[in-house]
Amino acid sequence: MSTSSVQLVVWRQSAPDAEGRWETFTVDGSGAPTVQQALESINASPVLANGDTAEPVTLEEGEDFGLNVNGRPARSSEARLDGSEEIVVLEPLSVFPVIRDLTVDRSRFQTDLQEAGALAPTGFDVEALVSDCHRCGLCMEACNDYRRVGDYVGPAVVRVLERSNRAPGGDGLRSERLAILMGDRGIVHDQNTFSYADACPDGADLVQSIGLAKRSSAFQWIQDFFQN
Amino acid sequence: MGADSRNVYAADRWHSLAGVFAACAAICSLHAHSAILLGADAYHAAMVGGGDWLRDADLVLLIEVVLFGFALTHYGVYGFASWWRRGVALPASGTFREWMYTIQGWTGVYLIAYVGHHLVRVWAVVHFEWGGASSGPSPLLDGSIVSLAQHVAAIASAGPFAIGFQALGIFALAFHVSHGLWNFGVNWGVTSGPKAMARSTVACAAVFGVVFVIGMETLAAFVSLGTGGGA
Numbered sequence: 001m002s003t004s005s006v007q008l009v010v011w012r013q014s015a016p017d018a019e020g021r022w023e024t025f026t027v028d029g030s031g032a033p034t035v036q037q038a039l040e041s042i043n044a045s046p047v048l049a050n051g052d053t054a055e056p057v058t059l060e061e062g063e064d065f066g067l068n069v070n071g072r073p074a075r076s077s078e079a080r081l082d083g084s085e086e087i088v089v090l091e092p093l094s095v096f097p098v099i100r101d102l103t104v105d106r107s108r109f110q111t112d113l114q115e116a117g118a119l120a121p122t123g124f125d126v127e128a129l130v131s132d133c134h135r136c137g138l139c140m141e142a143c144n145d146y147r148r149v150g151d152y153v154g155p156a157v158v159r160v161l162e163r164s165n166r167a168p169g170g171d172g173l174r175s176e177r178l179a180i181l182m183g184d185r186g187i188v189h190d191q192n193t194f195s196y197a198d199a200c201p202d203g204a205d206l207v208q209s210i211g212l213a214k215r216s217s218a219f220q221w222i223q224d225f226f227q228n
Numbered sequence: 229m230g231a232d233s234r235n236v237y238a239a240d241r242w243h244s245l246a247g248v249f250a251a252c253a254a255i256c257s258l259h260a261h262s263a264i265l266l267g268a269d270a271y272h273a274a275m276v277g278g279g280d281w282l283r284d285a286d287l288v289l290l291i292e293v294v295l296f297g298f299a300l301t302h303y304g305v306y307g308f309a310s311w312w313r314r315g316v317a318l319p320a321s322g323t324f325r326e327w328m329y330t331i332q333g334w335t336g337v338y339l340i341a342y343v344g345h346h347l348v349r350v351w352a353v354v355h356f357e358w359g360g361a362s363s364g365p366s367p368l369l370d371g372s373i374v375s376l377a378q379h380v381a382a383i384a385s386a387g388p389f390a391i392g393f394q395a396l397g398i399f400a401l402a403f404h405v406s407h408g409l410w411n412f413g414v415n416w417g418v419t420s421g422p423k424a425m426a427r428s429t430v431a432c433a434a435v436f437g438v439v440f441v442i443g444m445e446t447l448a449a450f451v452s453l454g455t456g457g458g459a
Contacts, residue, residue: 144326148314179234182234182237183233184233186237188236188237191314191329192325192329192411192414192415193323193326193328193329195323195325197422205422207421207422208420208421208422211417211419211424212417212420214414214415214417215417215420217417218416218417219417221241
């Protein structure tokens, strides 16, 4: 275990419909670099472990993106090659379609988030409501129900709606937000496994958000049943 | 964003309420059967004696149609359909909650078979095999005279398969009811935070323990009676 070189096994895919394959690179693990740093050092001179030259690995823009490191969702700037594993497997997030290599198309998530953000109370925008959300998609990756049900909006979006409902002035568009929460893509799909409980690298309390969203939805349903 | 319809959400709420109905029916049934722990006479009194309200033909019909025919069927059919639609669950991440979800699904499937079999068997016993609703030992169709307790004991202890079938059914029932109670708390917003859910887990585990132990003791009493050990 004293060796500082790490075998980085990286998923390569040239296009969304193309067949993918694995490529192995050897990187220097001394100093416990982050996955982001290791990939950037590979891209400086992309050579495979067997000596062949390779294409640079396509990364998402910015210095922070979500991917699977040895099967665990993580952020590229936080997962470290700390020497505990000699072989580290890097895969793109699996709940979003692959664009190229480790980059994925999160447009569905982003569109849903924008729509939810548009229902924010006056004076708030989605940034103010969930300033700790980096749109990395790791909670979606960890959410079994987002994976199981193709339609579910997912925990990050539920959290935005739930935050809006509780923010000052949140009563205004409350029924519109609840319509999404109680709609065909809403929290009915959450099966209480809370597999995303600890998934947020920023420590967002997603369990509490989903729990409160279920509470307000159930109350609304009871109220509608006896009132309408 | 799919805000057009609340049909799925509403269907899920009705399924949840039907589950409460089903759980109450199951607990009442287990409670009545557990009278065997007090002896064959107490069992007989609990099932057919006493106030005789359960033997009122109109009421029995109402219970059969409304409770068994509608609520249980809806609960089972809708539950199975939504479980199937989500994809048959094998524990993916292996977390505690994922295991609970998985076992909840599989115990639900088993309970459809177990409760279905149980209801058909009870129906057969009440209407055909055991000589009707008279209040003493009664002649079977073959002319032999046994008490209701002995008759039920003979069914329950008919062999390792019958005993195993019952034991697994009791486990499935205890699990499905207690974890269903936990789910109910979350889905209706009674327990909405991690700490409340953790407390609810402890309470529901206690419910599991009580139902499972009473169920197994009841089964043991029937097996003992059926194999000649006395009640």
